[in-house]
Amino acid sequence: MKISLLVGLFAGCSVLMASVPLKAHELSSLKASVVRLGDGSIDRSNRLSLSPKPPQGDRVLVETKTVTFVRGKKGQEYPDYKEAIVKYPQVTGLTNPAVLRNVQSAVSLKSVFGQSIAELRAEFLASWWLSEIDYTVNYNQNSLLDLTFTRSGSGAYPSSSNKHRLVNLKTGKVVKAADVFKRESLSTIATMVNKAMQAEVKRAIANGDKEGADLREQLKNQRFQTKHLDSFTISDKGITFLYDFGFPHVILALQPSGKYFLSHNQLRAYIKPDGALKVFLPNTTAGKR
Template structure:
């Protein structure tokens, strides 16, 4: 098991740039003689939320089994979890946005994506109630659904609707906020999925945000 540091950079229009950012290291665990590897994020440093973030990111908490169980299952059966990777989507002095992809193998190959948006002060995952004015959320849901319907028009069948629950899949970008809509196509058809990233620039999303998060 090895650790490798990853250097992050971020910027914000409302927080001094000397405010420290999160430092994310890569934990590497080889689970098979063929070189199959689990790459997992670990947050380091003295930021207030570091300990809590790592509790949430704990491998077993995320996937429901220990690294030892993953390694044993792969070595014996070449099934189950066969690898993972992650990327730092965004980092600034307020937030850390991480995405972890876990590759699995059963009858067919598949993957799971875990998305996390952390508040660096508390270490907790950010919820819609943390970000948005409550009275604006119904309108925000309507806007997201309208964007979604435009996106899927003539590309897929009906039955896909953006709901309040989908607001939970929120992420940060340099230029604004994104919501991830999961179509959950089977692995063999994943390439045909419409684009499920619904992006709003700061100029459009600010009126929905609590004042302290406006940019």
């Protein structure tokens, strides 16, 4: 009787764990192995032990790899001692090895920031500016993987920057605006985004005046153009176009968000019916979700 009860409880726990929708990025911290590297940095390789195998070709499994760079020895004062935590994605789950390699390359730190782990470590040991690199999975379905990478550090001022990657899981290539929007509509979309951007610019100038800062000179020539359309992130509701105003650190807090959302309904006339965003058109099965 006791054995039956224990088996039942174990099965119930398994069902409960399987029914809870856990995100890959959240699961990545459940289990970690730690390896100390010769230069003093620490490699924590995280595993997704509870995540089910993803549907083939539709999405991927994203595991978080963590490396901690260490400069100096504990007990020493900054900047002699400092740590930097670097988290980056490891992608698996595609049956086509060539496409998988393309995806892995597209979301690698070397591709996103122009530096490998080894190069980042060498730079940290020399300059110690870096504090953290991390990423967020924005979208991972319908053969599209959307990630935002953040790099932060501290010099004269603390600062951070974002990089984005939208990858077609059928080809492994980074998605560009011309791949998913009708070419003749690109200027129209840029005009729509610029209209939203200029409204935010006006609000930023007004808020700057309240803070005692005159932002007119910083913002007077800022325009969202067709060349900026390649930087965007997706969701089931719409597309957010991104713009970097490039404010100096001293007034960075007053910089506009640079994020401009347009719904799929607003963009439906401009989305290519045979492109990677066709799933968001109303006449597709995915678009009716």
